[in-house]
Amino acid sequence: MILIENVEKTFGTAKVLRNINLQVKPGEVLTILGSSGSGKSTLIRCLNGLEKLTDGKITVDGHDVSTRQGLAAARKRSATVFQLFNLYPHKTVLQNITLAPVEVLKHDKRAAEARAQELLELVGLGDFAAAWPQSLSGGQRQRVGICRALAMEPSYLLLDEVTSSLDPEMTGEVLDILAELAKAGTTMIFVTHEVEFARQISDRIVFLEQGELLVDMDVETFFAADGGMAVPRIAQFLSRMKKDGVQ
Amino acid sequence: MRYSDFTPYDLILLLNGLGVSLGLFLATTIIGVFLAVMFTLVSYYRIPVLTQVVVALTEMLKNSPVLVQLFLVFFGAPAFFHVNMTPVAAATLTISLNTAAFAYVIMRSAIASVDVEQIAAAEVFGHSRWQILTLIISPQAAAFAIGPLVGLMINQLQVTSLISVIGVMDLTKIGNILNLRTLQPFIVWTAIGALYYVTAKILASVGGRVEKNLRRSVVWGGI
Amino acid sequence: MNRLWRMLEPYSGFILDGFLLTLLACICAIIGAVCIGAAIASLRTSQNRVARGVAFAYADIFRNVPFIVQLFFFFYGLPELGIYIGAFETGVIALSFSGGAFVSDVIRSGILSIDQGIIEAAKVSGLSRYKIFTKIVLPIAMRTSVRPIGSVLINLILTSSILSTITLNELTGSAKIVASTTFRPFEVYAMLLVLYASLTYALSAAISAVHRRLNRSMEIGA
Numbered sequence: 001m002i003l004i005e006n007v008e009k010t011f012g013t014a015k016v017l018r019n020i021n022l023q024v025k026p027g028e029v030l031t032i033l034g035s036s037g038s039g040k041s042t043l044i045r046c047l048n049g050l051e052k053l054t055d056g057k058i059t060v061d062g063h064d065v066s067t068r069q070g071l072a073a074a075r076k077r078s079a080t081v082f083q084l085f086n087l088y089p090h091k092t093v094l095q096n097i098t099l100a101p102v103e104v105l106k107h108d109k110r111a112a113e114a115r116a117q118e119l120l121e122l123v124g125l126g127d128f129a130a131a132w133p134q135s136l137s138g139g140q141r142q143r144v145g146i147c148r149a150l151a152m153e154p155s156y157l158l159l160d161e162v163t164s165s166l167d168p169e170m171t172g173e174v175l176d177i178l179a180e181l182a183k184a185g186t187t188m189i190f191v192t193h194e195v196e197f198a199r200q201i202s203d204r205i206v207f208l209e210q211g212e213l214l215v216d217m218d219v220e221t222f223f224a225a226d227g228g229m230a231v232p233r234i235a236q237f238l239s240r241m242k243k244d245g246v247q
Numbered sequence: 248m249r250y251s252d253f254t255p256y257d258l259i260l261l262l263n264g265l266g267v268s269l270g271l272f273l274a275t276t277i278i279g280v281f282l283a284v285m286f287t288l289v290s291y292y293r294i295p296v297l298t299q300v301v302v303a304l305t306e307m308l309k310n311s312p313v314l315v316q317l318f319l320v321f322f323g324a325p326a327f328f329h330v331n332m333t334p335v336a337a338a339t340l341t342i343s344l345n346t347a348a349f350a351y352v353i354m355r356s357a358i359a360s361v362d363v364e365q366i367a368a369a370e371v372f373g374h375s376r377w378q379i380l381t382l383i384i385s386p387q388a389a390a391f392a393i394g395p396l397v398g399l400m401i402n403q404l405q406v407t408s409l410i411s412v413i414g415v416m417d418l419t420k421i422g423n424i425l426n427l428r429t430l431q432p433f434i435v436w437t438a439i440g441a442l443y444y445v446t447a448k449i450l451a452s453v454g455g456r457v458e459k460n461l462r463r464s465v466v467w468g469g470i
Numbered sequence: 471m472n473r474l475w476r477m478l479e480p481y482s483g484f485i486l487d488g489f490l491l492t493l494l495a496c497i498c499a500i501i502g503a504v505c506i507g508a509a510i511a512s513l514r515t516s517q518n519r520v521a522r523g524v525a526f527a528y529a530d531i532f533r534n535v536p537f538i539v540q541l542f543f544f545f546y547g548l549p550e551l552g553i554y555i556g557a558f559e560t561g562v563i564a565l566s567f568s569g570g571a572f573v574s575d576v577i578r579s580g581i582l583s584i585d586q587g588i589i590e591a592a593k594v595s596g597l598s599r600y601k602i603f604t605k606i607v608l609p610i611a612m613r614t615s616v617r618p619i620g621s622v623l624i625n626l627i628l629t630s631s632i633l634s635t636i637t638l639n640e641l642t643g644s645a646k647i648v649a650s651t652t653f654r655p656f657e658v659y660a661m662l663l664v665l666y667a668s669l670t671y672a673l674s675a676a677i678s679a680v681h682r683r684l685n686r687s688m689e690i691g692a
Contacts, residue, residue: 048594075596086591090609099605100595152595310624310667312631315642315659322649323656401534408536412635419538432546440535440543447534 001025002047002156002189007056009042009211016042018211020056024189026155029182031190031198034208035237040191043208044160047189048080060156076104079149083161085141087133087148093120094129097148105152112151119147123177139170146177157181157188164193195241199223207234253429264421265442271417272407274339276400279346286351287358291380301351308348314409316341321413338410346403353399357392358384390462397454401447408443418442474657481648488644489665492630495562495640499630500623502566507573507619511611512603514578525574532571538632540564545636561633561640569626576618580611613684620677624670631666641665 002024009017016039024030032040045051046058049071058065060074088096097116101107107115120126123143133141142162149157159178163171175197182188182201192198198205198219205222207214215228222228229235286301308316321337324330361384369379411420422439426432478485513525532540541564548560555563584607592602634643642662649658 050590050594072596075594078594080591080594082587082591084587086585086587088588088591088606088610090613100597103601103605104596148591148595307663307667310628310670311663312628312642312666314631314634315645315662315666318642318646318649319656319659319663323659326654327656405534405536408538409632411538419536419542422539422542426542426546432543432550436539436543436547440531440539443536443539444531444534 001061003057003059004043004047005057005059007043007046007058008054009039009046009051010054016211017046020211020213022206022213022216024156024187026187027185029186029188029190029201029203030206031192031202031204032206032208033192033195033198033237037210038208039211040208041160044080044158044189044191048078048158049075076152077154078156078158079152079154080158080160081142081145081149081162083164085133085138085145085165087141087144089133091133092129093125093131093133093136093144096133096144097151100148101151116147116151119150120144123147124173137170138166139173142166142170142174143177146174150181155187157186159188159190159192161191161193193241195238207231207237209233251428253425253431253434257425260421260425261418261438261442264416264418265446267415268404268407268417268419269446271335271338271342271410271415272404275342275346275407276403278339278343279403280350280396282343282347283350283354286347287354290351290355291358292376304344305348305351308345309352313341313345313406314412316345317409317413334410334414337413338407338415342403342407342410345406346399349399349403350396353392353395354388357388357395360391361387393454393458393461397451397458400454401450404447404450405443474661477652477654478648478658478661481652485641485644485648488639488641491558491639491644492627492641495558495565495633495638496623496627496630498562499565499569499626500619502562503569503573503622503626504619506566506570507577508608508612510570510574511577511581512608514574515581529571529574532568537564537568537629538635540568541632541636557633557636557638561630561636561638565626565630565633568629569622572622572625573619576615576622577611579618580615581607583614584610616681616684617677620673620681623677624673627669627673628666 002022004020004022004024007017007020008015020043032043034040042051046053047060047065049065053066059070060077063073063077064070065074087093088099091099094113094116097119098109098112101112101115102109117126117129120129123146125140125143125147128136128140128144133144136144142165145162162178163174166174171194175194178188178190179197179201190198190202202219204216204218205228206216207222207228214233215222215231217228220227222234223238229238286305289297289301317337320341321332321334324337325332365383366379369383374382407417408419411417411423414420418439422435426435429435510525510528513521514529516522541561544564544567545557545560548555588606588610589602592606597605630640631642633640634646637643639647645658645662649655652658
């Protein structure tokens with residue numbers, strides 16, 4: 001269980017997150033929606049410790065991420081997939097996936113490689129184990145990024161705008177995999193622009209506006225006319241997303 | 248010589264040595280930069296034969312040790328060309344040529360950094376090669392080149408220490424003398440090193456200020 | 471030309487010995503310089519302010535003091551501390567410290583130019599700071615640093631000629647002896663010049679080849 005309590009984050013003079021309170025239960029699929037600059041990415045970066053909180057507390061399965069041991073324990077339980085993939089350029093696809101399990105979880109190298117190969121088969125990249133990241137397309141790189149995250153057997157999967165750098169065709173192949181993961185019961189926290197996708201696979205939706213948590217509802221209520229749609233800002237956001245054809 | 252302690256007179260020795268080093272440094276820098284400008288003009292105008300000579304000479308000077316160049320000039324030239332060569336003359340000639348070789352490369356790449364379309368535009372307006380060089384290329388190239396040139400000068404200051412090997416009474420040679428006499432290598436060589444260090448830092452800060460002034464006076468309207 | 475060769479030929483073995491000594495000294499020195507340079511670069515980029523200051527001071531001093539002064543400092547100073555080592559070892563030590571300062575600058579830029587996102591991915595996967603540095607940062611920085619380190623090596627070869635001033639019979643030292651024995655300093659030193667220049671050219675080509683090989687993975691359509 002991830003507990004986010006009264007979290008505030010300030011960059012210089014700008015308050016990017018205000019009084020965020022949120023819970024994520026195991027097995028849930030949570031999507032964080034909001035326009036650019038609303039603080040969505042910052043929130044996820046606070047969860048995996050890339051940003052330090054100005055105020056408030058975040059605990060992952062009871063571990064406080066603001067302490068060194070707490071953060072280390074939290075990072076063992078979660079894995080992140082990034083918008084810009086961030087694959088290690090000097091390592092092959094297989095090595096990218098096995099690095100953390102071997103070094104952090106102390107898995108046996110052969111076992112880790114076998115598991116990595118399985119994951120690659122799952123995402124349709126079984127033949128690419130010896131390839132270098134630079135020779136892959138964006139969609140392929142992101143799929144490797146997903147394998148790298150899954151290899152850590154995380155309790156929580158954090159996905160920070162993972163399709164925002166991909167063209168529609170590649171976006172589709174990545175979303176298909178994520179949908180399967182969601183169906184299989186993985187706890188996932190998405191930050192995304194893909195509203196239709198969020199509607200299909202989320203259990204809950206949270207809407208951020210200028211750093212504030214506007215609503216926190218289950219998915220049906222969010223898209224219902226008397227639920228989320230009743231909030232003017234949300235209705236405006238959703239209609240603009242539809243108009244820009246981001247569906 | 249008797250082994251002795253340091254005397255106040257040693258300070259005068261040090262200053263003498265420093266003066267010789269600085270004097271030679273300034274002379275070779277001026278001559279070297281002047282020669283580099285000549286070399287650059289030769290390349291700019293693509294004078295046949297001479298351009299190839301310049302390129303071959305500068306490549307040789309850049310890719311061989313300065314110490315060997317010094318030996319060649321000080322020991323070799325008198326034997327081969329039957330001329331008399333004092334240590335100071337040999338040192339000046341060698342270091343000037345060495346500085347010229349590196350400065351030439353810096354100037355050439357500074358000129359190449361000037362947008363080629365400006366030159367094309369100037370040609371179309373009928374400017375001569377000389378006008379293009381002086382009115383358009385040089386001001387901008389100078390601003391590009393000043394940074395690397397200051398770096399080169401700081402490096403050449405270190406290089407002057409090698410003239411002690413052919414007998415010039417520069418700062419390093421004084422260090423040798425003091426070292427042999429007092430047998431206090433740590434004090435002597437730290438003092439010598441400190442003097443070179445401080446001189447280099449002064450040079451760097453003066454150079455930095457010149458660069459800032461030069462950049463300010465060349466106003467690029469952001470075009 | 472023939473006459474020149476006939477005159478120098480009996481000394482060619484001696485010159486070759488000097489050449490090999492230069493090569494050996496430079497290989498040892500570049501290894502030393504890379505080790506020192508990597509260590510200093512890691513200090514330069516650390517969180518600790520004292521470490522950063524010390525590393526900066528080291529590089530600053532060794533870059534602004536002439537090499538011959540550094541060499542004499544070690545050559546005459548070490549015996550005072552009771553350390554009695556030969557001219558070769560002293561020369562290698564001095565070259566390593568001097569080269570290390572330049573290498574540390576190169577590796578530091580390599581470290582600073584690494585995409586931050588890659589470091590973030592390593593951090594969130596739970597890798598310790600030490601592991602991130604040794605398994606991610608340093609390998610990537612070294613691959614991009616090959617060319618500049620190569621030019622430090624070339625500089626090292628030219629600087630090694632100064633070792634002749636502490637009685638080491640490397641290439642320049644041997645040439646000096648031949649020059650005074652044959653009374654033909656001009657020919658000998660001219661040939662020496664050509665020899666050094668050829669050596670540096672050959673090395674430049676080799677370094678380019680190594681750079682291409684190490685970076686083949688990182689340059690395809692990135």
